[in-house]
Amino acid sequence: xxxxxxxxxxxRIGISAFALCSLAIAAAAAxxxxxxxxxxxxxxxxxxxxxxxxxxxxSGEGAVFCLKKGVHRAQAIRPRAGxxxxxxxGTVLNGSRLLDGFTRQKSYWVVTSPLQHLPRHGECLPRAxxxxxxxxxxxxxxxxxxxxxxDALASNEVYIDYAAGQIYLADDPTNRKVEVTxxxxxxxxxxxxxxxxxxxVEKYGNQSQKGAIHAGKGARWTIENCVxxxxxxxxxxxxxxxxxxxxxxxxxxxxxxxxxxxxILIENNHIWSNNIYGFDPEWEAGxxxxxxxxxxTFRRNHVHDNNGVGLWCDIECRNVIYEDNLAENNQYNGIFxxxxxxxxxxxxxxxxxxxxxxxxxxxxxxxxxxxxxxxTGNIVTVEPGGCGITLIDQGRxxxxxxIYKTRNNTVHDNEMTFEGAPCAGxxxxxxxxxxxxxxxxxxxxxxxxxxxxxxxxxxxxxFVWDQDVTDWDGFRRKGQEQSGRLVISDK
Numbered sequence: 001x002x003x004x005x006x007x008x009x010x011x012r013i014g015i016s017a018f019a020l021c022s023l024a025i026a027a028a029a030a031x032x033x034x035x036x037x038x039x040x041x042x043x044x045x046x047x048x049x050x051x052x053x054x055x056x057x058x059s060g061e062g063a064v065f066c067l068k069k070g071v072h073r074a075q076a077i078r079p080r081a082g083x084x085x086x087x088x089x090g091t092v093l094n095g096s097r098l099l100d101g102f103t104r105q106k107s108y109w110v111v112t113s114p115l116q117h118l119p120r121h122g123e124c125l126p127r128a129x130x131x132x133x134x135x136x137x138x139x140x141x142x143x144x145x146x147x148x149x150x151d152a153l154a155s156n157e158v159y160i161d162y163a164a165g166q167i168y169l170a171d172d173p174t175n176r177k178v179e180v181t182x183x184x185x186x187x188x189x190x191x192x193x194x195x196x197x198x199x200x201v202e203k204y205g206n207q208s209q210k211g212a213i214h215a216g217k218g219a220r221w222t223i224e225n226c227v228x229x230x231x232x233x234x235x236x237x238x239x240x241x242x243x244x245x246x247x248x249x250x251x252x253x254x255x256x257x258x259x260x261x262x263x264i265l266i267e268n269n270h271i272w273s274n275n276i277y278g279f280d281p282e283w284e285a286g287x288x289x290x291x292x293x294x295x296x297t298f299r300r301n302h303v304h305d306n307n308g309v310g311l312w313c314d315i316e317c318r319n320v321i322y323e324d325n326l327a328e329n330n331q332y333n334g335i336f337x338x339x340x341x342x343x344x345x346x347x348x349x350x351x352x353x354x355x356x357x358x359x360x361x362x363x364x365x366x367x368x369x370x371x372x373x374x375x376t377g378n379i380v381t382v383e384p385g386g387c388g389i390t391l392i393d394q395g396r397x398x399x400x401x402x403i404y405k406t407r408n409n410t411v412h413d414n415e416m417t418f419e420g421a422p423c424a425g426x427x428x429x430x431x432x433x434x435x436x437x438x439x440x441x442x443x444x445x446x447x448x449x450x451x452x453x454x455x456x457x458x459x460x461x462x463f464v465w466d467q468d469v470t471d472w473d474g475f476r477r478k479g480q481e482q483s484g485r486l487v488i489s490d491k
Contacts, residue, residue, distance in 0.1 A: 061191075067199065075095075077186060085197065093202070096138065108153065109173055137181075138177075153169075198224075208255075227249075236256070239264075250274060286310065295319045296319070305329045315340065320337065340370045364388055371408050376412050381417045382423070390423075412446070
Protein backbone atom coordinates (compact mmCIF):
# COMPACT_ATOMS: atom_id res chain seq x y z
CA UNK A 1 0.00 0.00 0.00
CA UNK A 2 1.24 3.49 -0.77
CA UNK A 3 2.57 5.28 2.25
CA UNK A 4 2.14 8.84 1.00
CA UNK A 5 -1.03 10.25 -0.55
CA UNK A 6 -1.73 13.86 -1.53
CA UNK A 7 -5.38 13.88 -2.48
CA UNK A 8 -8.09 16.23 -1.28
CA UNK A 9 -10.79 13.93 -2.72
CA UNK A 10 -9.66 11.00 -0.61
CA UNK A 11 -9.63 13.30 2.40
CA ARG A 12 -13.26 14.27 1.76
CA ILE A 13 -14.20 10.58 1.50
CA GLY A 14 -12.43 9.89 4.79
CA ILE A 15 -14.14 12.79 6.50
CA SER A 16 -17.53 11.57 5.27
CA ALA A 17 -16.86 8.11 6.66
CA PHE A 18 -15.79 9.70 9.90
CA ALA A 19 -18.98 11.74 10.07
CA LEU A 20 -21.20 8.73 9.43
CA CYS A 21 -19.47 6.68 12.11
CA SER A 22 -19.64 9.59 14.54
CA LEU A 23 -23.34 10.02 13.98
CA ALA A 24 -23.98 6.33 14.51
CA ILE A 25 -22.15 6.30 17.83
CA ALA A 26 -23.69 9.60 18.90
CA ALA A 27 -27.17 8.27 18.16
CA ALA A 28 -26.51 5.24 20.35
CA ALA A 29 -24.83 7.04 23.23
CA ALA A 30 -25.26 10.80 23.04
CA UNK A 31 -28.07 11.24 25.52
CA UNK A 32 -29.62 9.09 28.21
CA UNK A 33 -32.93 9.89 29.82
CA UNK A 34 -34.69 8.37 32.76
CA UNK A 35 -37.67 6.30 31.70
CA UNK A 36 -41.13 6.99 33.04
CA UNK A 37 -42.14 3.41 33.78
CA UNK A 38 -44.31 2.87 36.81
CA UNK A 39 -43.30 0.83 39.85
CA UNK A 40 -44.20 -2.87 40.14
CA UNK A 41 -47.70 -3.42 41.53
CA UNK A 42 -46.39 -5.42 44.51
CA UNK A 43 -43.76 -2.80 45.52
CA UNK A 44 -43.83 -1.22 48.99
CA UNK A 45 -44.72 2.45 48.55
CA UNK A 46 -42.55 5.11 50.22
CA UNK A 47 -43.88 8.66 50.24
CA UNK A 48 -41.66 11.75 50.51
CA UNK A 49 -41.06 12.51 54.18
CA UNK A 50 -41.24 8.90 55.34
CA UNK A 51 -38.19 7.10 56.74
CA UNK A 52 -36.90 4.89 53.96
CA UNK A 53 -34.35 3.15 56.20
CA UNK A 54 -36.96 2.11 58.76
CA UNK A 55 -39.03 0.41 56.05
CA UNK A 56 -35.91 -1.18 54.54
CA UNK A 57 -35.01 -2.73 57.90
CA UNK A 58 -38.53 -3.98 58.58
CA SER A 59 -39.03 -5.43 55.11
CA GLY A 60 -35.92 -7.61 55.01
CA GLU A 61 -33.99 -9.16 52.15
CA GLY A 62 -35.41 -9.21 48.64
CA ALA A 63 -38.05 -6.54 49.26
CA VAL A 64 -39.14 -4.28 46.40
CA PHE A 65 -39.76 -0.58 47.08
CA CYS A 66 -41.49 2.16 45.13
CA LEU A 67 -40.22 5.64 45.97
CA LYS A 68 -43.12 7.91 45.16
CA LYS A 69 -42.87 11.06 43.08
CA GLY A 70 -41.43 14.09 44.88
CA VAL A 71 -38.34 15.09 46.83
CA HIS A 72 -37.10 12.68 49.52
CA ARG A 73 -34.68 14.79 51.57
CA ALA A 74 -31.58 13.73 53.50
CA GLN A 75 -32.28 10.00 53.21
CA ALA A 76 -29.23 7.74 53.79
CA ILE A 77 -30.13 4.17 52.87
CA ARG A 78 -28.29 0.97 53.73
CA PRO A 79 -29.98 -1.72 51.61
CA ARG A 80 -30.40 -5.38 52.56
CA ALA A 81 -29.44 -8.20 50.19
CA GLY A 82 -31.48 -8.40 47.01
CA UNK A 83 -33.55 -5.31 47.67
CA UNK A 84 -34.85 -3.33 44.70
CA UNK A 85 -35.52 0.43 44.71
CA UNK A 86 -37.69 1.86 41.92
CA UNK A 87 -38.60 5.49 41.54
CA UNK A 88 -41.68 6.90 39.93
CA UNK A 89 -41.07 9.47 37.23
CA GLY A 90 -40.06 12.64 39.08
CA THR A 91 -38.68 10.94 42.20
CA VAL A 92 -35.64 12.72 43.67
CA LEU A 93 -33.34 11.67 46.51
CA ASN A 94 -31.83 14.94 47.71
CA GLY A 95 -29.02 14.86 50.29
CA SER A 96 -29.48 18.47 51.44
CA ARG A 97 -31.67 20.48 53.77
CA LEU A 98 -33.22 23.87 53.06
CA LEU A 99 -31.61 26.88 54.71
CA ASP A 100 -33.41 29.98 55.91
CA GLY A 101 -33.05 32.56 58.67
CA PHE A 102 -30.07 34.37 57.16
CA THR A 103 -29.07 37.66 58.78
CA ARG A 104 -26.93 40.47 57.42
CA GLN A 105 -23.51 40.96 58.98
CA LYS A 106 -21.65 43.78 57.24
CA SER A 107 -21.19 42.59 53.65
CA TYR A 108 -22.11 38.97 54.36
CA TRP A 109 -25.28 36.93 54.81
CA VAL A 110 -24.91 34.45 57.67
CA VAL A 111 -26.92 31.54 59.03
CA THR A 112 -26.27 29.06 61.84
CA SER A 113 -26.81 25.45 60.76
CA PRO A 114 -25.96 21.86 61.69
CA LEU A 115 -22.92 20.95 59.60
CA GLN A 116 -21.39 17.77 58.27
CA HIS A 117 -18.10 16.88 59.90
CA LEU A 118 -16.44 14.60 57.36
CA PRO A 119 -12.65 14.61 56.91
CA ARG A 120 -11.31 16.38 53.87
CA HIS A 121 -9.86 14.02 51.29
CA GLY A 122 -8.25 14.43 47.89
CA GLU A 123 -5.90 16.70 45.98
CA CYS A 124 -7.13 20.03 44.66
CA LEU A 125 -6.02 22.26 41.82
CA PRO A 126 -4.38 25.47 43.07
CA ARG A 127 -7.35 27.51 41.91
CA ALA A 128 -9.77 25.45 44.06
CA UNK A 129 -8.11 24.83 47.45
CA UNK A 130 -11.41 23.86 49.15
CA UNK A 131 -12.43 21.25 46.56
CA UNK A 132 -11.96 18.41 49.08
CA UNK A 133 -14.39 19.86 51.63
CA UNK A 134 -17.41 17.48 51.28
CA UNK A 135 -20.11 19.87 52.42
CA UNK A 136 -21.67 21.95 49.66
CA UNK A 137 -24.15 24.82 49.39
CA UNK A 138 -26.52 25.60 46.51
CA UNK A 139 -28.54 28.67 45.57
CA UNK A 140 -31.41 27.95 43.18
CA UNK A 141 -29.78 24.59 42.34
CA UNK A 142 -26.43 26.18 41.43
CA UNK A 143 -23.44 24.89 43.43
CA UNK A 144 -21.36 27.61 45.07
CA UNK A 145 -17.59 27.62 45.00
CA UNK A 146 -16.15 26.82 48.43
CA UNK A 147 -13.44 29.09 49.83
CA UNK A 148 -11.26 28.73 52.91
CA UNK A 149 -11.49 32.26 54.24
CA UNK A 150 -14.35 34.66 54.92
CA ASP A 151 -12.18 37.47 53.64
CA ALA A 152 -11.88 35.69 50.27
CA LEU A 153 -15.66 35.44 49.83
CA ALA A 154 -17.15 36.78 46.57
CA SER A 155 -20.33 36.34 44.57
CA ASN A 156 -21.27 32.70 43.83
CA GLU A 157 -19.02 31.52 46.68
CA VAL A 158 -19.55 30.16 50.18
CA TYR A 159 -17.43 30.06 53.33
CA ILE A 160 -18.27 27.50 56.03
CA ASP A 161 -17.05 28.23 59.56
CA TYR A 162 -17.12 24.78 61.15
CA ALA A 163 -15.95 25.97 64.55
CA ALA A 164 -18.84 28.41 64.86
CA GLY A 165 -21.35 26.31 62.90
CA GLN A 166 -22.07 29.14 60.47
CA ILE A 167 -22.41 29.52 56.71
CA TYR A 168 -21.45 32.80 55.00
CA LEU A 169 -22.68 34.02 51.62
CA ALA A 170 -21.82 37.09 49.60
CA ASP A 171 -25.08 36.90 47.63
CA ASP A 172 -28.45 37.95 49.06
CA PRO A 173 -30.44 34.73 49.69
CA THR A 174 -33.77 36.49 50.19
CA ASN A 175 -36.61 34.73 48.34
CA ARG A 176 -34.20 32.18 46.89
CA LYS A 177 -33.85 28.44 47.46
CA VAL A 178 -30.71 27.79 49.52
CA GLU A 179 -29.63 24.24 50.36
CA VAL A 180 -26.74 22.69 52.28
CA THR A 181 -25.70 19.04 52.10
CA UNK A 182 -26.43 17.09 55.25
CA UNK A 183 -26.29 13.41 54.18
CA UNK A 184 -23.07 11.67 53.13
CA UNK A 185 -24.62 9.05 50.82
CA UNK A 186 -27.89 8.00 49.24
CA UNK A 187 -27.15 4.24 49.13
CA UNK A 188 -24.30 2.32 50.73
CA UNK A 189 -23.99 -1.16 52.30
CA UNK A 190 -22.20 -4.50 52.15
CA UNK A 191 -25.34 -6.23 50.85
CA UNK A 192 -25.18 -7.99 47.47
CA UNK A 193 -27.58 -7.94 44.50
CA UNK A 194 -29.13 -4.52 45.07
CA UNK A 195 -30.98 -2.78 42.22
CA UNK A 196 -31.47 1.01 42.01
CA UNK A 197 -33.66 2.11 39.13
CA UNK A 198 -35.25 5.26 37.75
CA UNK A 199 -34.14 7.69 40.49
CA UNK A 200 -32.56 11.13 40.55
CA VAL A 201 -29.82 11.29 43.21
CA GLU A 202 -28.47 14.75 43.91
CA LYS A 203 -26.75 17.07 46.38
CA TYR A 204 -25.13 14.53 48.69
CA GLY A 205 -22.06 15.63 50.66
CA ASN A 206 -19.99 12.53 49.99
CA GLN A 207 -16.19 12.49 50.25
CA SER A 208 -14.09 12.20 47.14
CA GLN A 209 -13.51 8.62 45.95
CA LYS A 210 -16.90 7.61 47.40
CA GLY A 211 -20.13 7.60 45.43
CA ALA A 212 -23.42 9.14 46.39
CA ILE A 213 -24.56 5.70 45.26
CA HIS A 214 -21.76 3.59 46.69
CA ALA A 215 -21.71 -0.02 45.52
CA GLY A 216 -18.03 -0.54 46.31
CA LYS A 217 -18.69 -2.70 49.36
CA GLY A 218 -21.50 -4.81 47.92
CA ALA A 219 -21.33 -7.31 45.06
CA ARG A 220 -23.43 -7.29 41.89
CA TRP A 221 -25.28 -4.01 42.31
CA THR A 222 -27.22 -2.70 39.31
CA ILE A 223 -27.73 1.05 38.86
CA GLU A 224 -29.95 1.80 35.88
CA ASN A 225 -31.92 4.66 34.33
CA CYS A 226 -30.79 7.09 37.02
CA VAL A 227 -29.79 10.75 37.01
CA UNK A 228 -26.84 11.30 39.38
CA UNK A 229 -25.75 14.91 39.72
CA UNK A 230 -24.37 17.66 41.94
CA UNK A 231 -22.84 15.32 44.52
CA UNK A 232 -19.61 16.34 46.23
CA UNK A 233 -17.39 13.34 45.45
CA UNK A 234 -18.16 10.62 42.90
CA UNK A 235 -21.60 10.23 41.44
CA UNK A 236 -21.45 6.42 41.54
CA UNK A 237 -18.89 4.16 43.24
CA UNK A 238 -18.75 0.64 41.81
CA UNK A 239 -17.45 -2.72 43.05
CA UNK A 240 -17.28 -6.34 41.93
CA UNK A 241 -20.11 -7.26 39.60
CA UNK A 242 -21.46 -3.71 39.33
CA UNK A 243 -23.63 -2.84 36.34
CA UNK A 244 -24.20 0.84 35.56
CA UNK A 245 -26.27 1.44 32.48
CA UNK A 246 -28.51 4.05 30.87
CA UNK A 247 -27.70 6.69 33.48
CA UNK A 248 -27.15 10.45 33.14
CA UNK A 249 -24.18 11.30 35.39
CA UNK A 250 -23.12 14.93 35.43
CA UNK A 251 -21.85 17.90 37.42
CA UNK A 252 -20.51 15.84 40.31
CA UNK A 253 -17.79 17.39 42.44
CA UNK A 254 -14.93 15.01 41.69
CA UNK A 255 -15.83 12.31 39.14
CA UNK A 256 -18.79 10.64 37.49
CA UNK A 257 -17.99 6.97 38.23
CA UNK A 258 -15.13 5.39 40.15
CA UNK A 259 -14.29 2.19 42.01
CA UNK A 260 -12.57 -1.16 41.76
CA UNK A 261 -13.41 -4.85 41.61
CA UNK A 262 -13.95 -7.54 39.01
CA UNK A 263 -16.51 -7.96 36.23
CA ILE A 264 -17.70 -4.36 36.01
CA LEU A 265 -19.93 -3.13 33.18
CA ILE A 266 -20.39 0.58 32.40
CA GLU A 267 -22.69 0.82 29.40
CA ASN A 268 -24.93 3.30 27.56
CA ASN A 269 -24.34 6.14 30.00
CA HIS A 270 -24.11 9.88 29.47
CA ILE A 271 -21.16 11.02 31.63
CA TRP A 272 -20.45 14.72 31.37
CA SER A 273 -19.26 17.92 33.05
CA ASN A 274 -17.88 16.20 36.15
CA ASN A 275 -15.19 17.57 38.51
CA ILE A 276 -17.00 20.85 39.06
CA TYR A 277 -15.15 21.51 42.35
CA GLY A 278 -11.64 21.47 40.88
CA PHE A 279 -9.95 18.25 42.02
CA ASP A 280 -6.57 17.64 40.40
CA PRO A 281 -7.17 15.35 37.39
CA GLU A 282 -3.67 13.91 37.80
CA TRP A 283 -4.87 12.54 41.16
CA GLU A 284 -8.35 11.38 40.15
CA ALA A 285 -11.13 13.36 38.51
CA GLY A 286 -13.21 13.51 35.38
CA UNK A 287 -15.57 11.06 33.72
CA UNK A 288 -14.99 7.47 34.90
CA UNK A 289 -12.00 5.74 36.52
CA UNK A 290 -11.72 2.09 37.56
CA UNK A 291 -8.65 0.68 39.36
CA UNK A 292 -7.32 -2.74 40.41
CA UNK A 293 -9.88 -4.64 38.38
CA UNK A 294 -10.18 -7.75 36.26
CA UNK A 295 -12.89 -7.74 33.63
CA UNK A 296 -14.07 -4.18 32.96
CA THR A 297 -16.18 -3.12 29.99
CA PHE A 298 -16.83 0.48 28.97
CA ARG A 299 -19.35 0.26 26.14
CA ARG A 300 -21.43 2.82 24.20
CA ASN A 301 -20.96 5.66 26.66
CA HIS A 302 -21.00 9.31 25.66
CA VAL A 303 -18.31 10.90 27.83
CA HIS A 304 -17.70 14.58 27.31
CA ASP A 305 -16.68 17.92 28.78
CA ASN A 306 -15.28 16.42 31.96
CA ASN A 307 -12.52 18.28 33.80
CA GLY A 308 -10.14 15.33 33.61
CA VAL A 309 -9.90 12.03 31.75
CA GLY A 310 -12.94 10.65 29.94
CA LEU A 311 -12.59 6.85 30.45
CA TRP A 312 -9.70 5.56 32.55
CA CYS A 313 -8.53 2.22 33.92
CA ASP A 314 -5.54 2.54 36.22
CA ILE A 315 -3.36 0.31 38.43
CA GLU A 316 -3.35 -3.41 37.68
CA CYS A 317 -6.40 -3.44 35.41
CA ARG A 318 -6.73 -6.63 33.36
CA ASN A 319 -9.08 -7.81 30.62
CA VAL A 320 -10.52 -4.39 29.87
CA ILE A 321 -12.67 -3.51 26.86
CA TYR A 322 -13.33 0.04 25.70
CA GLU A 323 -15.67 -0.19 22.74
CA ASP A 324 -18.11 1.96 20.78
CA ASN A 325 -17.75 4.95 23.11
CA LEU A 326 -17.85 8.61 22.12
CA ALA A 327 -15.28 10.59 24.13
CA GLU A 328 -15.03 14.28 23.31
CA ASN A 329 -13.99 17.62 24.77
CA ASN A 330 -12.52 16.16 27.94
CA GLN A 331 -9.74 18.27 29.46
CA TYR A 332 -7.36 15.30 29.64
CA ASN A 333 -7.20 12.01 27.71
CA GLY A 334 -10.34 10.77 26.04
CA ILE A 335 -9.39 7.14 26.81
CA PHE A 336 -6.49 6.27 29.14
CA UNK A 337 -5.13 2.82 30.06
CA UNK A 338 -2.43 3.26 32.73
CA UNK A 339 0.00 0.91 34.55
CA UNK A 340 -2.19 -2.00 33.56
CA UNK A 341 -2.39 -5.06 31.35
CA UNK A 342 -4.35 -6.64 28.53
CA UNK A 343 -7.04 -4.47 26.99
CA UNK A 344 -8.83 -3.84 23.71
CA UNK A 345 -9.67 -0.26 22.67
CA UNK A 346 -11.84 -0.55 19.57
CA UNK A 347 -14.42 1.27 17.47
CA UNK A 348 -14.44 4.39 19.63
CA UNK A 349 -14.75 7.97 18.45
CA UNK A 350 -12.35 10.22 20.37
CA UNK A 351 -12.19 13.87 19.43
CA UNK A 352 -10.97 17.17 20.81
CA UNK A 353 -9.70 15.72 24.08
CA UNK A 354 -6.52 16.67 25.92
CA UNK A 355 -6.91 20.40 26.40
CA UNK A 356 -4.70 20.18 29.49
CA UNK A 357 -1.97 18.80 27.24
CA UNK A 358 1.79 18.86 27.57
CA UNK A 359 4.56 16.81 25.96
CA UNK A 360 2.96 13.58 24.64
CA UNK A 361 0.53 13.28 27.55
CA UNK A 362 -3.21 13.81 27.34
CA UNK A 363 -3.65 12.35 23.88
CA UNK A 364 -7.10 11.45 22.63
CA UNK A 365 -6.16 7.80 23.30
CA UNK A 366 -3.16 6.96 25.46
CA UNK A 367 -1.56 3.82 26.90
CA UNK A 368 0.96 4.42 29.70
CA UNK A 369 3.26 1.79 31.23
CA UNK A 370 0.92 -0.98 30.10
CA UNK A 371 1.22 -4.12 28.02
CA UNK A 372 -0.79 -6.39 25.72
CA UNK A 373 -3.15 -3.64 24.53
CA UNK A 374 -4.74 -3.59 21.07
CA UNK A 375 -5.96 -0.24 19.74
CA THR A 376 -7.95 -0.71 16.55
CA GLY A 377 -10.80 0.69 14.48
CA ASN A 378 -10.97 4.01 16.33
CA ILE A 379 -11.74 7.36 14.71
CA VAL A 380 -9.78 10.21 16.27
CA THR A 381 -9.94 13.95 15.63
CA VAL A 382 -7.10 15.94 17.18
CA GLU A 383 -7.06 19.65 18.03
CA PRO A 384 -4.04 21.77 17.06
CA GLY A 385 -1.18 21.03 19.43
CA GLY A 386 -2.60 17.68 20.51
CA CYS A 387 -1.67 14.06 19.93
CA GLY A 388 -3.82 11.30 18.47
CA ILE A 389 -2.74 7.91 19.87
CA THR A 390 0.34 7.51 22.09
CA LEU A 391 2.21 4.91 24.11
CA ILE A 392 4.32 6.23 27.01
CA ASP A 393 6.78 4.49 29.33
CA GLN A 394 8.26 6.05 32.48
CA GLY A 395 9.88 3.07 34.19
CA ARG A 396 7.17 3.09 36.86
CA UNK A 397 7.20 0.55 39.68
CA UNK A 398 4.33 -1.30 41.30
CA UNK A 399 3.74 -1.33 45.06
CA UNK A 400 5.73 -4.58 45.16
CA UNK A 401 8.67 -3.05 43.30
CA UNK A 402 8.15 -4.63 39.87
CA ILE A 403 8.70 -2.37 36.87
CA TYR A 404 5.75 -1.92 34.55
CA LYS A 405 6.58 -2.57 30.90
CA THR A 406 5.18 -0.82 27.84
CA ARG A 407 5.31 -3.87 25.56
CA ASN A 408 3.30 -6.06 23.21
CA ASN A 409 1.02 -3.17 22.25
CA THR A 410 -0.41 -2.88 18.74
CA VAL A 411 -2.02 0.22 17.25
CA HIS A 412 -3.54 -0.60 13.86
CA ASP A 413 -6.32 0.30 11.44
CA ASN A 414 -7.26 3.54 13.17
CA GLU A 415 -8.08 6.80 11.42
CA MET A 416 -6.67 10.04 12.82
CA THR A 417 -7.54 13.49 11.50
CA PHE A 418 -5.35 16.36 12.68
CA GLU A 419 -6.56 19.94 12.76
CA GLY A 420 -2.95 20.99 13.37
CA ALA A 421 0.36 19.20 12.94
CA PRO A 422 0.26 15.39 13.29
CA CYS A 423 1.41 13.86 16.57
CA ALA A 424 1.39 10.15 17.44
CA GLY A 425 3.68 7.27 18.36
CA UNK A 426 5.42 5.71 21.32
CA UNK A 427 7.94 7.33 23.68
CA UNK A 428 10.24 6.30 26.50
CA UNK A 429 10.84 8.88 29.21
CA UNK A 430 13.67 6.89 30.81
CA UNK A 431 17.33 7.77 31.16
CA UNK A 432 20.18 5.79 29.56
CA UNK A 433 20.97 2.72 31.63
CA UNK A 434 17.41 2.39 32.88
CA UNK A 435 15.89 -1.07 32.46
CA UNK A 436 13.11 0.43 30.32
CA UNK A 437 15.27 2.85 28.33
CA UNK A 438 14.72 1.00 25.02
CA UNK A 439 11.41 -0.68 25.92
CA UNK A 440 9.51 0.91 23.04
CA UNK A 441 11.83 -0.61 20.43
CA UNK A 442 12.62 -3.84 22.26
CA UNK A 443 9.15 -4.44 23.69
CA UNK A 444 7.36 -5.61 20.56
CA UNK A 445 5.27 -2.45 20.15
CA UNK A 446 3.89 -1.65 16.72
CA UNK A 447 2.01 1.02 14.78
CA UNK A 448 0.72 -0.13 11.39
CA UNK A 449 -2.08 0.30 8.84
CA UNK A 450 -3.26 3.54 10.43
CA UNK A 451 -4.38 6.55 8.40
CA UNK A 452 -3.23 10.05 9.30
CA UNK A 453 -5.09 12.94 7.66
CA UNK A 454 -3.45 16.33 7.86
CA UNK A 455 -3.45 19.71 6.15
CA UNK A 456 -0.37 20.50 4.15
CA UNK A 457 0.14 23.80 5.99
CA UNK A 458 -0.19 22.35 9.48
CA UNK A 459 3.46 22.65 10.53
CA UNK A 460 6.17 20.17 11.56
CA UNK A 461 5.03 16.65 12.38
CA UNK A 462 5.80 14.96 15.70
CA PHE A 463 5.99 11.24 15.14
CA VAL A 464 7.80 9.82 18.15
CA TRP A 465 9.49 6.46 18.54
CA ASP A 466 11.42 5.54 21.68
CA GLN A 467 13.62 8.59 22.33
CA ASP A 468 13.37 10.20 18.89
CA VAL A 469 10.90 12.74 17.54
CA THR A 470 10.82 12.52 13.77
CA ASP A 471 8.70 13.05 10.66
CA TRP A 472 6.62 10.55 8.69
CA ASP A 473 9.54 9.18 6.70
CA GLY A 474 11.63 8.84 9.85
CA PHE A 475 8.77 7.02 11.58
CA ARG A 476 8.61 4.53 8.73
CA ARG A 477 12.40 4.09 8.71
CA LYS A 478 12.05 2.93 12.30
CA GLY A 479 9.85 0.09 11.05
CA GLN A 480 6.47 1.64 11.82
CA GLU A 481 3.51 2.16 9.52
CA GLN A 482 4.78 -0.01 6.69
CA SER A 483 1.15 -0.27 5.55
CA GLY A 484 0.07 3.09 6.96
CA ARG A 485 -0.96 6.22 5.07
CA LEU A 486 -0.27 9.89 5.53
CA VAL A 487 -2.97 11.76 3.57
CA ILE A 488 -2.18 15.42 3.05
CA SER A 489 -4.88 17.79 1.82
CA ASP A 490 -4.45 21.19 0.20
CA LYS A 491 -7.05 22.81 2.45
